[in-house]
Amino acid sequence: MNLIPSMLFPWFLAGAFAIALPIALHFLRRSPRGRTEFSSLMFVPTSPPTLTSKNRLDDWFLLLLRALAVLLLAIAFARPFFRSSDMLDEVAASNRRVAILVDRSASMRRADLWQRAAEEAERAAIDASSESDVAVYAYDDSLEVIVPFAETGGPQAAGTHIRGVKQRLLDAGPTWGATNVATALTSVADAMLAWQDRQRTQTTLQIILISDMQKGSQQEQLQSYEWPLQIPVDVRPIVPSVTANAGIQLLSNDDDLNPTTEQRVRVSNQRESTREQFQLRWWAGTSPLGEPLAIYVPPGESRVVQLARPTPGSAVDRLTITGDDCDFDNNRFLIPSEQRNVTVLYSGAGSLQDTKQMAYFLNLAMIDSQRRRLRMQLQPASDPGPLAIDDETGLVVVSRALSADQIRQLHSYTAAGGAVLFVVPDASVEETLGALLEDPAIKLAEAAGDYAMLGQIDFEHPLFASFLGARYNDFTKIRFQRHRKILMSATETVEIIARFDTGVPAVLVQRRGSGQLVILSSGWHPADSQLALSSKFVPFLEGLLDSTSNASQTPVNWQIHDAVPVNGFTVVETPTGEEIKLDTNATHFDATLSPGIYQARLSDQTRRWSVNLAPSESRTAPIDRSALEQHGVQLGVATSQEAELQRARQLRRTELESNQKIWRWAIVAAFGLLIVETWLASRPKPEPSPLGSTG
Amino acid sequence: MASQPTHTRASTAPGPRREARSFIDPQALMRIESLQLRAASVVEGFLHGLHRSPYHGFSVEFSEYREYLPGDDLRFLDWRVFARTDRFYIKRFEDETNLRCELLLDTSRSMGFGSGTFSKLDYARTLAATIAYFLSLQRDAVGLRTFDERIVETLPARYRPGHLNRLLLALERTPAGEGTDLSLPLEEVAATVTKRGMIVLISDLLAPLDKLEKSLGYLRSRGQEVILLRVLDPAEVEFSFDSPTMFHDVESGQQRYVDPRSVRDEYQTRFQEHADAIKRTCNILGIDLYDLTTDQPLELSLFDFIQSRQQRSRHVARRSNRPRRDA
Secondary structure: OOEEEEEOOHHHHHHHHHHHHHHHHHHOOOOOOOEEEEOOOOOOOOOOOOOOHHHOOOOHHHHHHHHHHHHHHHHHHOOEEEEEOOHHHHOOOOEEEEEEEEEOOHHHHOOOHHHHHHHHHHHHHHHHHOOOEEEEEEEOOOEEEEEOOOOOOOOOOOOOOOOOHHHHHHHHOOOOOOOOHHHHHHHHHHHHHHHHHHOOOOEEEEEEEEEOOEOOOOHHHHHHOOOOOOOOEEEEEOOOOOOOOEEEEEEOOOOOOOOOOEEEEEEEEOOOOOOOEEEEEEEEOOEEEEEEEEEEOOOOOEEEEEEEOOOOOOOOOEEEEEOOOOOOOOEEEOOOOOOEEEEEEEEEOOOOOOOOOHHHHHHHOOOOOOOEEEEEEEEEOOOOOOOOOOOOEEEEEEEOOOOHHHHHHHHHHHHOOOEEEEEOOOHHHHHHHHHHHOOOOOEEEEOOOOOEOEEEEOOOOOOOHHHOOOOOOOOOOOOEOOOEEEEOOOOOOEEEEEEEOOOOEEEEEEEEOOEEEEEEOOOOOOOOEOHHHOOOHHHHHHHHHHOOOOOOOOOOEEEOOOOEEOOOOOEEEOOOOOEEEOOOOOOEEOOOOOOEEEEEEEOOEEEEEEEEOOHHHHOOOEOOOHHHHHOOOOEOOOOOHHHHHHHHHHHHHHHHHHHHOHHHHHHHHHHHHHHHHHHHHHOOOOOOOHHHHOO | OOOOOOEOOOOOOOOOOOOHHHOOOHHHHHOOOOHHHHHHHHHHHHHHOOOOOOOEEEEEEEEEEEEOOOOOOHHHEOHHHHHHHOOOEEEEEEOOOOOEEEEEEEOOHHHHOOOOOOOHHHHHHHHHHHHHHHHHHOOOEEEEEEEOOOEEEEEEEEOOOOHHHHHHHHHHOOOOOOOOOOHHHHHHHHHHOOOOOEEEEEEOOOOOOOOHHHHHHHHHHOOOEEEEEEEEOHHHHHOOOOOOEEEEEOOOOOEEEEOHHHHHHHHHHHHHHHHHHHHHHHHHHOOEEEEEEOOOOHHHHHHHHHHHHHHHHHHHHHHHOOOOOOO
């Protein structure tokens, strides 16, 4: 094998120049240092600065030994080793992956940010593609793949796989969504880690983040994620040329039940803003309402102003702010909230004054809210006529035996989205219950024994969802003195969402059409249980009311990408006028892609809701990249392939050198030389001549 | 170079012992601010170990008795002792003189040189003060003349109360002068000092010698006793510099690059030649020359001074062969 001498740290050889230093100093002319006062120069001869006897080299052999020792020390520090010519070629480059994340949130709509982001993405992709597999993602509050990885596990020929990145990004365009950089980064990082786990060779990972790095990027969520140190993030901020931006946020009033004639609006101005004067104005469609309100907000501050609401009846749909440079977030759409009349029909024993019956307690539970004015309608148990169900009926509570017509009426009511609560008063209503559940084999029996408590409760079910928290889910204080055993043959259509501790079903739900039938095997009046007296009763009723289309309190103001419940509606009209047909069993509409007023229709019914930008998107002040670092993200650029190979070769060299350890022998030899030198130098020398030894 | 002072005449007379170990270190001495205090320190320390003058004469101050030997002057026989003891004793008295001493102090710039913490001039001043103090104790008249190229200050020789203070004051305010020219001041002194006495010349004699012999000759010809105290810095004697540097002549302002290692030998040769020339001149003129280096205790110079006086006295005594009594 052909061995080549090599050095681990060849620059230490420069230490060999130390040999020359004392010799050079020795030969240097002694220049006068300073001035000496002397009494008289009459005896002092002039002395030209010549070489004195001291400048002559006497002991050549000693000098040679010392020089050799210094040279050996320098060689030892340079860590010499021998290698064969092919030893360093064994190292191989690792598989590399670069993910480019482009921020496409609404704030990228400002000026030419999106254009510049697309250009930067293409540049980064071309740069990286020479040695890496590149993918391009766009993110707002969700992540979309623009160009996937080529899955070749290595570099692609530039211009094939990532061709047209810029155009693809420009075509996709920025969305109206909020920025969630944390979700985007963690999703991509997890995907890359998963890929790395599948690889058997060494891999190098890199994320390039192209974003306007706005303050409302929700980067705080990164705190809960342990960032993998092997994925450095190269942040390339796209800084806008104009920075003046103000955002508005509609605030709810403290007292929702008594809406005042003023709307509270928070106006926040960005820290870097150059504007301070803004105007607020209501709009109905394309026509402005009333006079604009001028407000003054210094940069970096926010103010809450009371804005007079437009007169009732005016078709106001948005609030607009003007005066800043960026208009993407200048509109706030809103649907004025209105209280609806909802009737709860109770058909059963007792009167509103009878404190021992359920009707009394049900009437007490009629509590109004901002969107709902509740009223109870009592239909006596003796009334054989049809149930008094009308458009305003939000819930039907029945606690008696029903006729076949009435049962049919209830069936059609639930099919249309209504909710029926059937409270089993005693075992005599077996037939009615069977007909309601369409299970003729059903049997009812009065449960014997001591009181019972609710044992198993399905808190996932919407009826009990409001009790999910640990503070609210204690039902042990409610004792049921009497309850009925319900024995069913077929349980497929019925969901048991609560059982007594004896195992007997307590609450059963049967979904019928878009509505539901809820069976309660015990009443809430004192003879049966303490349910009406507990704090759980009202929330339970509210949950029932919310599940119906008639009485639900579905909010009317939403944000981009929210899924809006659209139970029963068939068509949704977007702000752009486009009509989207819904599936028959669709419960939610999630194509809320742009801000504005949406309208859902079902024959003669309509529902409108507004969709707005997330308020965080208005916080456009740029943050420093170190903000990401504070949340644990490893910033930096992965080593290039060349540097990586270089490092691998250096590692190989180090390994070879540490196996051979030639430097030890060099040190030993240097010490040997020094010992010889010391011995030689300590030998007695012939006395120098008196003239030559002065000084 | 020898650190002991040299003097031109071999002395065989028993004198005070010259052992430097109990003397005051010049460095410590020079730290004393007052010149009078310095002089007093030296003289009193010196007197502790000093025997009184071994030369006896007919003086007011009784010295000792000695048995009569044939040939002794009968005038000195103590008849009272003879009456008491029936033995002949000769009564001896201290030889008492009344001396006029002129101190000539060289204040040229070269005297301002000092390799240690004090200059040659400091040393010379203290030396002059010490001699003046010592002589005043003996009730001798002391005068002072300072000179560089000419006489700067003149204080005639007197013995009277307050004179010593004036003299010390004059010494203290003596400024460093210009270059050295011995001939002119010496001629001036020779012309003005008419009474016979002693002249103590304190100088480094770092000047060309051509006129020195003539000027000193003037003084001697006037019958003055001349003592030459040559004050030198050890660095001037040994030229003990190490590194090559630019040397600056304080008198002439000349500058010269000098590598001390290479010129030391030649310097010492030239210096020795100059010293030998001075020695020769002094020998010819009968002048006592003492080389003093500033690292020697001042008491030693006082010894030299007194030794020189003793030799003179012995010389005179030998010539007259009888105790002199100058009233």
